[in-house]
Amino acid sequence: QVQLVESGGGVVQPGSSLRLSCTGSGYGFSQYGMNWVRQAPGKGLEWLAVIWYDGNNKYYADSVKGRFTISKDNSKNIVYLQLSSLRAEDTAVYYCARHVDGGASTWFDPWGQGTLVTVSS
């Protein structure tokens, strides 16, 4: 079955960097784009970034543009999210979610289980 597994979360100090990974399996990884979405404790969902199936196009939310970088390695079935200049408000569970393009609409399915990033001194 289609599965996404995130890793790389942890506790980091303000100003530091961290790289999250999302490994996909059970589908043609190179044929689909991928999104990253985060959820701060007790809050709603915030879309962060998307990368196209071939890695050639990337788009970011204004809130993370210039600090976060998304990349894709189709040879390893992994999408990365590089987080830099981390702030306390970046504390959240980070999810990856496959980007599905149905022509007349697009949606996220499935989602990984999430990885927790805590930014604290």
Added chain:
Amino acid sequence: DIQMTQSPSSLSASVGDRVTITCRASQNVNYYLNWYQQKPGKAPQLLIYAASTLQTGVPSRFSGSGSGTDFTLTISSLQPEDFATYYCQQNHANPTFGPGTKVDIK
């Protein structure tokens, strides 16, 4: 950015109740509107995509309608496993989510 609103923000209902959640976009998103269900400590799961298409495996008591700026998620007969938070999402422009509607037990 396109802003999404949902109402109500929370509701209490009983098993068997009909539940309706509305979602409004700040501008036209055509049919680029999806609904997700999230249970505590779990990742969101897709319920409905393209405003009204039920994801495979989702019970038929769930339905979606609308287009443009106004959308509705309906649960025809609430079941115990449906107590959760529901989010709408637009994908017409950079994706944005609604703030969520928490459905709990009356």
